[in-house]
Amino acid sequence: MGIQKTSLVDIVIDRIKNHILKNGLKPGDKFLSEKELVDQLQVSRTVVREALISLQSVGIVTIKPGGGVYIADTKLGSINTILKHHYETYGVKIKELVEIRKIIELGALRLIIEKQIDLNIGQLNDINESYYQTIIKKEDTKKYDRLFHQSLMKATDNETFYNFSEIINEYFSLVKIDLVQNEEALIQSYREHAEIIKSLSEHKLQQAQKVMTDHFEPIFTFINQMEEQS
Structure with missing residues (x-):
């Protein structure tokens, strides 16, 4: 019997993978072309x-249309693979995922x-002010909310911690949570951002951790309501 395509x-x-390791290729290095690999x-x-x-x-190579194949940042590729496989096989319990995010953010403050x-x-105040302006203009607030929390992760001066938090956020993005907040709730979120900044300063x-805990309450409330309806 011949070897199957898969x-x-x-x-x-x-x-x-072996070629990359054997030749010590690093992120950004150009890899063999499709034709060279075929040959x-x-x-x-x-x-x-x-x-x-x-x-x-899984984040090992980057394919640039018309530009060839390059080595991507492989430092966390194995974690990405595990999470992607877990999601595809088992799905995810949304509440558990939010709990992980909460722990990470509380840890960042510490x-x-x-x-x-x-x-x-x-910089944090500027990001939060931009967040406020999107609320007033009734625009999408997600960009500046994410940027605020990313900035806190970066501020830990711990690259591994930041990269891990980004992986959790990517995994979180696989789950579609349609949390719609009214203007009053968004303004409260803006105030909590400001209080976190003040507490850190x-x-x-x-x-700071108490305010961050309160900051997560609306999404936990939303998830509990989802579970009750299911």
């Missing part, structure tokens, strides 16, 4: 293409204060 794709994926591995272009697409989906990091308060950890 098995060939898996073999090619493994050989590409080297003696498989069809279709198999090579499917292998590259699969590797791109790191910032314990490490006595000199926060860019002005004054090195008041308990106060």
